[in-house]
Amino acid sequence: MIELSDICRTFAVGGQEVRAMDHVCLAIGAGEYLSIMGPSGSGKSTLLNIIGLLDTPNSGTYLLDGRDVTSLGDEQLAATRSLKIGFIFQFFHLISRLTATENIELPLMLAGVPARQRHQRSAPLIDSFGLGNRRHHRPDELSGGQRQRVAIARAVINQPAVLLADEPTGNLDRSSGAEIIELLEELNRGGQTLVIVTHDPEIGERARRLVRVVDGRLASDSGG
Amino acid sequence: MRPVDTIRFGLGSLGSNRVRTALMLLAMSIGVAAVVLLTGIGNGARLYIVDKFAALGTNLVIIIPGRAETANNTPATLVGETPRDLTLEDALAVMRSELVERVAPLNIGELSAVRQGLERQVPVLGSTASFLQIHHLQLSQGSFLPDEDWDIARPVCILGSKVYQELFGRQAALGELIRLGGYRCRVIGILDSEGRSLGFDTQELVIVPVAFAQMLYNTSGLFRILVEGKDQESLARLKTHIKTTIAKRHYGEEDVTIITQDSILATFDKILKSLTLTVAGIAAISLVVAGILIMNVMLMSVAQRTAEIGLCKALGGTRRQIMAMLVCEALLLSVIGGILGLLIGFAGAWGIAQVYPELTTTPPLWAVVAAMATALGTGLVFSLLPAGRAARLDPIRALAGR
Numbered sequence A: 001m002i003e004l005s006d007i008c009r010t011f012a013v014g015g016q017e018v019r020a021m022d023h024v025c026l027a028i029g030a031g032e033y034l035s036i037m038g039p040s041g042s043g044k045s046t047l048l049n050i051i052g053l054l055d056t057p058n059s060g061t062y063l064l065d066g067r068d069v070t071s072l073g074d075e076q077l078a079a080t081r082s083l084k085i086g087f088i089f090q091f092f093h094l095i096s097r098l099t100a101t102e103n104i105e106l107p108l109m110l111a112g113v114p115a116r117q118r119h120q121r122s123a124p125l126i127d128s129f130g131l132g133n134r135r136h137h138r139p140d141e142l143s144g145g146q147r148q149r150v151a152i153a154r155a156v157i158n159q160p161a162v163l164l165a166d167e168p169t170g171n172l173d174r175s176s177g178a179e180i181i182e183l184l185e186e187l188n189r190g191g192q193t194l195v196i197v198t199h200d201p202e203i204g205e206r207a208r209r210l211v212r213v214v215d216g217r218l219a220s221d222s223g224g
Numbered sequence B: 001m002r003p004v005d006t007i008r009f010g011l012g013s014l015g016s017n018r019v020r021t022a023l024m025l026l027a028m029s030i031g032v033a034a035v036v037l038l039t040g041i042g043n044g045a046r047l048y049i050v051d052k053f054a055a056l057g058t059n060l061v062i063i064i065p066g067r068a069e070t071a072n073n074t075p076a077t078l079v080g081e082t083p084r085d086l087t088l089e090d091a092l093a094v095m096r097s098e099l100v101e102r103v104a105p106l107n108i109g110e111l112s113a114v115r116q117g118l119e120r121q122v123p124v125l126g127s128t129a130s131f132l133q134i135h136h137l138q139l140s141q142g143s144f145l146p147d148e149d150w151d152i153a154r155p156v157c158i159l160g161s162k163v164y165q166e167l168f169g170r171q172a173a174l175g176e177l178i179r180l181g182g183y184r185c186r187v188i189g190i191l192d193s194e195g196r197s198l199g200f201d202t203q204e205l206v207i208v209p210v211a212f213a214q215m216l217y218n219t220s221g222l223f224r225i226l227v228e229g230k231d232q233e234s235l236a237r238l239k240t241h242i243k244t245t246i247a248k249r250h251y252g253e254e255d256v257t258i259i260t261q262d263s264i265l266a267t268f269d270k271i272l273k274s275l276t277l278t279v280a281g282i283a284a285i286s287l288v289v290a291g292i293l294i295m296n297v298m299l300m301s302v303a304q305r306t307a308e309i310g311l312c313k314a315l316g317g318t319r320r321q322i323m324a325m326l327v328c329e330a331l332l333l334s335v336i337g338g339i340l341g342l343l344i345g346f347a348g349a350w351g352i353a354q355v356y357p358e359l360t361t362t363p364p365l366w367a368v369v370a371a372m373a374t375a376l377g378t379g380l381v382f383s384l385l386p387a388g389r390a391a392r393l394d395p396i397r398a399l400a401g402r
């Protein structure tokens, strides 16, 4: 469902060109569980951002569900992101003035779903994520693991086909990190494509497919 | 994003930074309050003055000797003649019409009034009995000029309250004699201290019969003639009547200027209206300043909230939505600040009305509308820049807090 071919992404830093993605080709099928590893600055986040339509490559083609998405306008990009992509970040990125429920419902709110339907969709999710007694808490009243669970609930509320997680455990202790990974794997077993960027070899090895990125190139790919 | 949600989200965002929000609301409400209050006061002053004028009777027509226009090539001006005097006969002739309610000829000058060694310069006004009604004067003691033939130079006078006090102290004055410019005359009345009729301070006035004044000033001319029309509708006809009557008597020359109270009123009204507008405009500038403050604070707020904005983009928010969210925030500030400002403005107007009951300071509707429109307008205009900046933020960098 995701087909990247010959993707290049360069950044101009102080007159110098930094090649963050260098002719990358990568195909990811529906329902896959893939982890991306590599040294710091190798381009993992850049790759994930391109997949998640947050960033556009300088050259190359990106087919998402068979549709070329490299030349979409802002509105279409936003709509595609909203429908197909769920993002999970290292630093959670919850809005501190909103409650857990409100944070989870944010993508639905942006998509224009009325409040009542938002609640109908968020309520079961909150329960199944073990946040039932935290629904009206604000992020600073939650533990790191709980915050990340709120963030994951937010990512999946629109039932996107692809979940993209950029170092989701980078800011968590080992046990809550493990819980988060299990939660993500469970979602993957439910059919959602899962791509995890991580520095933790243990997590990387768990994935059914491991891609290593070095200097903006794919150095190894255990599957595909 | 649904409008309700946009508003709710904006309110939440405003509520999460109370100090910043309070400051912006303060600036906005002060601006709106200033507009509303100043126009209220200006309008009140206008109404007050117009009202005073109207109290004089809007049916009043004033005849002044000489033409107001300088360049007219009548034979008289060509040979350098001074304009013909207005005379008592002119006034009597004008009076002979069913359009006229009453006529008061007027003479004015300054003379020394002396009593028992006390002396002071006073304006002395010569007129007739009808002057009392035309100028709505009131007596505190005695009677006004007798209603008799205008050419009787009866040596009597009516004193303004201040003149009375200065010449007589607390002693009785009725029937007493004073000297006016060398002539003795008897005090027959004292004006009520109530106020100041337009044109002169009635407290500092001495009124004598017009013929007596002509004798005192050694003239047969008049300073002006006041004509009160029967009603407002026939004022135009009254003017023509006056014009033709005077012209007939002055050998065909229109050598007088005729002013209606109406036209004076209209001029005053115009001046005061533009004054009010000016003041309102100045106040509106303070609103624009408030708008600039909103812009600055919003730019700061966008900088502080880059992560939130980036997140909204990552979660499927479009540029347009991001803009709408921020513009909505600014408009909410404008609306809330505007309403607060209206409350403050109206409260202030009410307060002033308590202190100066004669002033109706209720702000006019147009001012309320204009103030709110300016508030909303500045909110909108000055939020476009920060909102546009937010909308263009690169979500990745925004999320990284860069």
Ligand SMILES: Nc1ncnc2c1ncn2[C@@H]1O[C@H](COP(=O)(O)OP(=O)(O)OP(=O)(O)O)[C@@H](O)[C@H]1O
Binding pocket: A011, A012, A013, A018, A019, A020, A038, A039, A040, A041, A042, A043, A044, A045, A046, A047, B397
């Ligand atoms: N917005 C940007 N402007 C300039 N250079 C950038 C930008 N984003 C990334 N880069 C550069 O691109 C390269 C890849 O960055 P990227 O963030 O993808 O690395 P990463 O593999 O995610 O690293 P880490 O493990 O530290 O998160 C780096 O050299 C980085 O400096």
Ligand SMILES: [Mg+2]
Binding pocket: A044, A045, A046, A166
């Ligand atoms: Mg990274």
